[in-house]
Amino acid sequence: MKTLVVDEKKCCGCRICEQWCSWTHEGCVNPTMTRIKVIKLHEQYLNLPLTCTQCVNAPCINSCTFGALTKDQNTGAVLVIEDLCVGCRKCVKACPNGVVSIHKEKRKALICDLCQGAPKCVELCPMGAIQYQDVSLEGRVQQAEAALQITCAKERCE
Amino acid sequence: MHITVKISSSILSNRQGDCIYLAEDSIKVEELLQKLGIDYREIGLVLVDGKKVDLSDIIYHGNEVQILPWFYGG
Amino acid sequence: MEKNYGLAGNILRVNLTNGTIEKEPSNPSVFKKFIGGRGLGAWMLYHEVPAKTDPLGPDNKLIFMAGPTEGTITPGANKITVTFKSPLTNTYATSLCGGHLGPELKFAGYDGVVIEGKASEPCYLWIDDDKVRIMPAKHLWGKNTHETEDAIRKELGDINVKVAVIGKGGENLVKYACIQTDYHREFGRQGSGAVMGSKLLKAIAIRGTKSIPIAEPEKLAQLTLETYQILANHPKANARKKMGTNELVDGINSLGFMANKNFTEGTSLSAANITGAAMVRDVVFGDVSCYGCNIVCGKNTQVLSSKYGKVRIEGPEFETLTLLGTNTGVYDWEHILRATQIFDEYGVDTMSGGSAVALAMECYEKGIITDEDTDGIKLHFGNGEALCQVAELIGQRKGIGAILADGSLAAATKWGVPELAMQVKGSDFAAYDPRGAKGMGLTYATSPKGAHHMIAPTFGVEIAQNNRFSEEGKAALVRETQFFMAIVDSMALCSSMRFALDLGKQLQFISAVTGWDLNEQEAMVIGERILNVERMFNVREGFSRKDDTLPKRFLEEPLKEGSSQGQVVNLEKMLNEYYELMGWNQEGIPTAERLGKLGICY
Known part of the structure; x- marks a missing residue:
């Protein structure tokens, strides 16, 4: 099973992911209709892409009392059944990653659907900051970073 | 037999900095760029001993070649 | 009615003297004559600001204008222009700024904003889609640019609000003060920040939630994807992606026409320390892009243990690096980064600022000004510490900074050597x-x-x-x-x-x-x-x-x-x-x- 993985150090904040997320799903560029959101943290000199992480036992699905959210069995994406969604926003509050929002015209939940297994954000990111990779590879980046930090610390000790 | 090649550090393809190219007697500018792995689209100007040359011109042993990028300004 | 594709629909007109806020429908036939941005701004300024208007008086205007492709997926369509009569040159002036401000303005439903008049006390403009308000800013007056941005985002409770601000440079009417957004993106030149300061307008905050209608969406998507491909494989674009605009340093320096020591020299061996490649090697720690651009030429840089502590900025761009660095004979990252940071925090143009300091240095070396004029600062070419000191004084308009804050021409004229100011019409x-x-x-x-x-x-x-x-x-x-x-x-x-x-x-x-x-x-x-x-x-x-x-x-x-x-x-x-x-x-x-x-x- 694949999920979206973000390396925020690589993100340059161009928001091409936001543009195309909104464009492919809604047919327009709108900063409020994107399911991926890049937050600029000025003081840290960081751009942080917030994406759905396709949680197992997803808090958004659990929070929905109308049965409007389900899991796509093939991709693991959270799907919104718009006929059932009442726009109560419980899922917005439940999401640990802050990536659920409400479509301002339809008043229905906006959640990443992984573009049916071919995420546009991954395809068009100029920095390779968003990867669509198998969960079994999760943590490899952090491993490498930790390893480097440990060796640096060792060098300092010597 | 050699040709001295000065490559501006703004040129990205493959290599930067100055180098000595060991050549036969002579080589076409185009071929030299190819052998150095430099994309012609990066090139604004090639000077041989200070004079502008075309891609089809020939360079000889002992020449000094200067490769400058295309400038857009910024 | 025919849809006005590409246009947000309105131009916002704000009069700070009487507090009126009006929305005028964007006229597509005028846009067709001038396209938008710089062209339309020039047309409006020509009609609205009469001859002999005082650039720092209430009758001057700041005309912010976006372009028709902005706020769409068009690659690199993210610039916004500000057009005004310049206090530095007394001519027409226009200045461009990248980042995210222009697209946000269009998302809010405006193709442009015209600022008129002068407020009675410090204020900022809050454009929240259709709701536009003039907010009090007494508590922000005196803050530097970064502090002001942060304070406004905090006050409005939304980290995604885009804010354009002036720093103390603009407040103090430094004639080449700039307007700044996202910490390091500027309407840099000719003093838009001083005009904003003269109107007691500290900032403009924007939040937009709308979208721009497109005439042929499929064609646009296809063109955009093609352009991404071309740029991803374009060697010049790749040079910019790797080194930013500083890819230019090596070439321009070796061709012998790069500003060195107030243009007394055209080349320098020391420039090898600050080429694009050297920047990547020594100080770059991250990449930054403006909205919807896959070239990614912005570079985050830092010197971790300088004598000024940790110095962290975005940039310096080629023009800053040269005008502030090589032009003052300073060729090391520590001082160039710090001087850039000072000018950025005060909201002052690094190019005109650098040029003014370079002029002072030439005058100092030639004995035209002495320690008495500089309050003891040894203004030799290459003195990075002095550069940083004077940068600060310019922002504060104190000491020699008060003279240099009026521009290099004014300073050189005061010192009796106008020919040493490297300027045209004051710029x-x-x-x-x-x-x-x-x-x-x-x-x-x-x-x-x-x-x-x-x-x-x-x-x-x-x-x-x-x-x-x-x-x-x-x-x-x-x-x-x-x-x-x-x-x-x-x-x-x-x-x-x-x-x-x-x-x-x-x-x-x-x-x-x-x-x-x-x-x-x-x-x-x-x-x-x-x-x-x-x-x-x-x-x-x-x-x-x-x-x-x-x-x-x-x-x-x-x-x-x-x-x-x-x-x-x-x-x-x-x-x-x-x-x-x-x-x-x-x-x-x-x-x-x-x-x-x-x-x-x-």
Whole structure:
């Protein structure tokens, strides 16, 4: 099973992911209709892409009392059944990653659907900051970073 | 037999900095760029001993070649 | 009614004197005549700000204008222009800023914002879609740029609000103060920040939630994807992605026409310390891009253990690095980064700032000013610490900074050596010494806002044609490049998009977004129209041929060494030819006939 993985150090904040997320799903560029959101943290000199992480036992699905959210069995994406969604926003509050929002015209939940297994954000990111990779590879980046930090610390000790 | 090649550090393809190219007697500018792995689209100007040359011109042993990028300004 | 594709629909007009806020519908037929951005801004300023208006008085205006392709997926369509009468030059002025401000303005439903009048006490403008309010800003007055941005985002409770601010430089009416957004993106030149400060407007905050209607979405998507591909595989774009605009350093320096020590030298061996490659090696820690651009030329840089502690900024760009660095003889990252940071925090243009310090250094070395004038600061070329000290004084308008804050020309005139100020009409030069590319000499001399390189950056073509030392044919080259750049700026496209988009391609984007059918010839007429409107604004202020000149240094003093050794600019010949090609008289004034053909009445 694949999920979206973000390396925020690589993100340059161009928001091409936001543009195309909104464009492919809604047919327009709108900063409020994107399911991926890049937050600029000025003081840290960081751009942080917030994406759905396709949680197992997803808090958004659990929070929905109308049965409007389900899991796509093939991709693991959270799907919104718009006929059932009442726009109560419980899922917005439940999401640990802050990536659920409400479509301002339809008043229905906006959640990443992984573009049916071919995420546009991954395809068009100029920095390779968003990867669509198998969960079994999760943590490899952090491993490498930790390893480097440990060796640096060792060098300092010597 | 050699040709001295000065490559501006703004040129990205493959290599930067100055180098000595060991050549036969002579080589076409185009071929030299190819052998150095430099994309012609990066090139604004090639000077041989200070004079502008075309891609089809020939360079000889002992020449000094200067490769400058295309400038857009910024 | 026909939909106005590409337009957000309204232009916002805010009068700070009486607090009125009005929305005027955007007129598509005027947009078609000027495209948007710089062109439309020039047209409005020409009509709305009469001759002899005090640039720092309530009658001057700040006209912010976006372009028709902005707020869409068009790559690099993220620039916003501000047009105003400059306090530095007393001419027409326009300045561009990238980042995310322009798109946000269009998402909020506006193609432009016109700021008029003067507030009675410090305020900021809060544009929240249709709700527009003038907010109190007494508590923000006196804060630096970064603090102000953070405070406003906090106050409004939304980290995604885009904020354009002035710092103490703008408050203190430093004549080349800038307006800043996202910490390090600036409306840099000619003093828009001072105009904003004179109106007691501390900031403009924007939040938008709308979208822009597109005429042919499928065509636009296809063009955009093609452009991404071209740029991803374009070696020049890749050089920019890796090193930012500083990829230029090595080439310009080795060709011997890079500003060194107030333009007394055209090249320096020390520049090897600060090439693009050296920057990546020594100080870069991250990449930054403006909205919707996959070139990614912005570089986050840091010096972790300088004598100023940790210095962290975005930049410096090529022009900052040269004007603030090489031009003052400073060739190390520690001081260049710190000086850039100081100017950024005060909200002051790093180019004019650097140029002013370089002037002071030359005067100090020549004994024209002494320790008495500098309060003991040893203003030798290459003294990085002194550079940082004076940068701070300029922002505060204290000591020698008070003199330099009025611009290099004013300072040099006060010291009795106006010829040592490297400026045209009061605006300081960019890094390219015109002696090393003669077309640039004509560009600087005829630029409608005083010396500025991006009005017509011809040196690339001049170098490629290997005729950079010749005056022959440069008038035509400069004229055409001026028209072309006017179109790029009016589309609100970043000039880096020229890597992938020639005029034809740009027009395809305009057509896909707006449905307008413009051919290249018609577009060049628009470019010419814009140049003439800008010219007429200056003519009305009394500018003419006598002002289209260069400092004596470029006309009479040959470069002493390097690849451009022995060169001076022969300007008069190029000027004659240029005026003739433009259909202007030999005083540089557009003829009624030419203006009539361009549809400009005056």
